[in-house]
Amino acid sequence: MKIVPCTVIVGAFWGDEGKGKIISYLALKDKLDFCVRTGSVNAAHTVWKNGQKFALHMVPAAFLNEKTRLLIAAGANVQIPRLLEEVELTKVEGRLGVDQNASVIEEKHAFQDKTSAVNRGIGTTGWGVGPALEERVRRTAKLAKEFPELQPFITDSVSEINDGLDAGKKVLLEGTQGFMLSLYFGTYPYVTGRDTGASAIASEAGVGPTRIDEVLIVYKSFITRVGAGPLPGEITKEEALKRGWFETAAGTGRDRRSAPFDFDLARKVAKINGATQAAVTKLDSMFPACRGARTMDALPKDGIGFIKRVETRTGVPVVLVGTGPDALDVIDLRD
Ligand code: IMP
Numbered sequence: 001m002k003i004v005p006c007t008v009i010v011g012a013f014w015g016d017e018g019k020g021k022i023i024s025y026l027a028l029k030d031k032l033d034f035c036v037r038t039g040s041v042n043a044a045h046t047v048w049k050n051g052q053k054f055a056l057h058m059v060p061a062a063f064l065n066e067k068t069r070l071l072i073a074a075g076a077n078v079q080i081p082r083l084l085e086e087v088e089l090t091k092v093e094g095r096l097g098v099d100q101n102a103s104v105i106e107e108k109h110a111f112q113d114k115t116s117a118v119n120r121g122i123g124t125t126g127w128g129v130g131p132a133l134e135e136r137v138r139r140t141a142k143l144a145k146e147f148p149e150l151q152p153f154i155t156d157s158v159s160e161i162n163d164g165l166d167a168g169k170k171v172l173l174e175g176t177q178g179f180m181l182s183l184y185f186g187t188y189p190y191v192t193g194r195d196t197g198a199s200a201i202a203s204e205a206g207v208g209p210t211r212i213d214e215v216l217i218v219y220k221s222f223i224t225r226v227g228a229g230p231l232p233g234e235i236t237k238e239e240a241l242k243r244g245w246f247e248t249a250a251g252t253g254r255d256r257r258s259a260p261f262d263f264d265l266a267r268k269v270a271k272i273n274g275a276t277q278a279a280v281t282k283l284d285s286m287f288p289a290c291r292g293a294r295t296m297d298a299l300p301k302d303g304i305g306f307i308k309r310v311e312t313r314t315g316v317p318v319v320l321v322g323t324g325p326d327a328l329d330v331i332d333l334r335d
């Protein structure tokens with residue numbers, strides 16, 4: 001297998017594409033040295049380990065690999081109680097680092113998020129990420145290094161990552177949410193408080209654009225969205241239930257709205273993110289006979305047809321296909 005030192009994982013649409021699952025597969029298969037989480041607590045990444053489900057809001061999804069160093073990026077926002085809870089749950093205390101300059105979400109931010117007139121109608125997750133980012137822009141936010149409870153984790157992750165790349169280590173930059181929730185490129189004003197694109201993920205982690213080897217864009221076989229805002233081709237909840245596409249949010253428990261895969265949008269977002277590789281998740285929700293398949297030969301014709309269509313319509317090779325919730329329910333086409 002090709003050694004790929006630095007990969008950015010980016011969600012294609014409105015989040016919940018299954019990035020957590022793809023990252024957990026890569027953590028196990030590619031023996032990642034570093035996994036760097038960007039963004040914040042509003043995004044939940046679902047990871048399954050021995051039948052146990054983890055909805056991770058703060059700890060990087062590659063925790064499944066016990067040798068991977070887990071980092072929280074300088075551009076990220078830390079919700080301390082949730083982080084400490086997850087550290088205990090995942091038992092990653094000895095290998096988690098929080099960048100000294102990450103900013104911190106305080107209780108008042110969640111309160112402001114839930115009550116603020118600005119956010120009314122957008123349907124934010126209510127974690128306080130937007131108000132915390134506002135404070136950072138005003139330069140009144142507190143940084144991770146100022147909090148005694150974070151002292152055991154505080155590090156200069158930017159040096160760790162860049163020195164690691166110099167030494168040929170494998171680094172995965174874990175994007176959160178999806179490109180259509182980007183503050184700049186998404187369905188404004190129904191977006192999150194930051195750019196969620198591949199360049200922004202690298203920027204939050206402190207990695208220059210020339211150091212990125214692959215941009216892996218994650219598509220789900222159908223589209224979902226939580227919160228308000230446009231969703232082209234949206235179907236009703238009844239229809240979603242019938243098709244097996246109905247989901248609830250891993251983070252907030254809200255119903256996810258759904259729509260069929262949009263090939264034109266998929267092509268556009270691949271281009272803007274400079275995607276070099278694609279993953280397609282939940283193929284088994286589209287075509288139940290694909291469930292648990294780990295080779296292309298095990299797929300029914302319509303499953304193969306869908307993957308081929310994604311490749312031709314986006315121009316990006318599909319390298320990973322998700323066929324079930326387990327980290328290893330993946331068809332790996334990288335060789
Ligand atoms: P905020 O990020 O909490 O400010 O919410 C802004 C919008 O982004 C709302 O529509 C949320 O539902 C949506 N959103 C934020 N994070 C995620 C995520 O991880 N997955 C899906 N939607 C998200």
Ligand code: MG
Pocket residue numbers: 015016043044045046250251
């Ligand atoms: Mg999610």
